[in-house]
Amino acid sequence: MKWPWILVIVVAVKGFCSAQKAPKFPAKIRGTYVGTQSEYAFRHQGTDFRFSEISMSISIEKYRVSLCFPQENHCPIEKSAEIQWVKKKLNGKRVLAITVSEPGSLLKEEWLLEPQKKKILRKGILPQPDTMLIKLGKKQRKGSSFTKNTFDQN
Numbered sequence: 383m384k385w386p387w388i389l390v391i392v393v394a395v396k397g398f399c400s401a402q403k404a405p406k407f408p409a410k411i412r413g414t415y416v417g418t419q420s421e422y423a424f425r426h427q428g429t430d431f432r433f434s435e436i437s438m439s440i441s442i443e444k445y446r447v448s449l450c451f452p453q454e455n456h457c458p459i460e461k462s463a464e465i466q467w468v469k470k471k472l473n474g475k476r477v478l479a480i481t482v483s484e485p486g487s488l489l490k491e492e493w494l495l496e497p498q499k500k501k502i503l504r505k506g507i508l509p510q511p512d513t514m515l516i517k518l519g520k521k522q523r524k525g526s527s528f529t530k531n532t533f534d535q536n
Contacts, residue, residue, distance in 0.1 A: 407445070
C-alpha cells in the first residue's frame with residue numbers, strides 16, 4: 383500500500399519543480415534592441431537557398447521577451463514564457479546569456495547581452511549568421527517605426 387503514496391509524492395514534487403516563476407529582467411536591460419541580419423545562403427539536397435538581409439527587433443520586458451522581423455510582420459518568438467538567463471564572463475566582459483524557446487519547440491535561441499554597451503549578440507541558428515542588435519533610446523522608441531538606417535552597426 384505504500385507504492386501509491388510514493389508515486390503521488392514523486393508526481394507532486396515534479397510538478398512543483400517545473401512550475402517555477404519566470405525570471406524577472408532588471409529594469410536597465412529592458413527595452414527594444416534592433417539590428418539587421420546579413421544575407422546568407424546554403425545548399426540543401428543540391429538546391430541553393432538565398433536569403434537577403436532583414437531587420438529584426440528583440441523586446442525585453444519584465445518577465446517576457448519577443449523576437450520580431452518588422453519588415454515581414456512576423457514574430458517567431460512572441461512573448462515567450464520559456465526563458466533562462468545566467469550571468470557569466472566572456473572574454474573578460476560581464477554578459478547575460480539568455481536562452482529562449484517557444485513552448486513546445488525544440489529550437490532554442492541564444493542571446494548574449496552586454497549591459498554596459500547596451501548590445502545583444504543573437505547567435506544564429508545554423509545556417510543563419512550571428513546578428514548584433516543595439517538598444518533603442520527613449521527618443522528613438524517614441525519616433526517612427528524602425529528602419530535599418532536607424533543605427534550604425536559598428
